[in-house]
Amino acid sequence: MRPTPPDFDPLVRSALDEAKALLAAGQIPAALAVYQRTWDTLVAKGDHFHASVVAHMAGVAEPDPVKKHKWNIAALREADAAPDLMRARGMYSSLYNNLGMSDSITGEPAEAVRCFELAASHLDEIGPGPYADQVRGGIERNRARLRE
Numbered sequence: 612m613r614p615t616p617p618d619f620d621p622l623v624r625s626a627l628d629e630a631k632a633l634l635a636a637g638q639i640p641a642a643l644a645v646y647q648r649t650w651d652t653l654v655a656k657g658d659h660f661h662a663s664v665v666a667h668m669a670g671v672a673e674p675d676p677v678k679k680h681k682w683n684i685a686a687l688r689e690a691d692a693a694p695d696l697m698r699a700r701g702m703y704s705s706l707y708n709n710l711g712m713s714d715s716i717t718g719e720p721a722e723a724v725r726c727f728e729l730a731a732s733h734l735d736e737i738g739p740g741p742y743a744d745q746v747r748g749g750i751e752r753n754r755a756r757l758r759e
Contacts, residue, residue, distance in 0.1 A: 701736050
């Protein structure tokens with residue numbers, strides 16, 4: 612997981628921690644409700660950056676492929692709308708990777724390939740370190756699954 616930036620909204624951090632604990636306890640619907648409630652609040656405030664983060668995490672947690680895909684699209688849309696694109700840039704590789712995964716799951720292999728290519732093209736925006744290695748590995752695994 613990527614380190615939390617110092618200027619990250621503490622209320623959003625708290626909600627993400629709450630959802631993570633619920634997921635660890637196997638309470639997926641409760642975690643998804645936390646994500647939805649937080650997402651709704653952030654969208655109403657016009658906080659696109661944090662809404663992107665929440666949608667990204669909801670997309671990871673959501674077991675339903677169609678809903679997962681919608682969360683992944685929303686995460687990318689919110690990142691694109693963030694007024695500080697430099698802040699959102701480090702997320703694009705992971706956002707496109709997850710969108711590619713959901714494209715693959717929902718039967719859109721050509722779109723999945725396009726998303727994995729975009730994910731790879733944004734890797735340099737993350738910077739070196741364990742998080743970049745994790746995202747790079749995920750992209751490589753997803754590309755390999757499509758070739759199988």
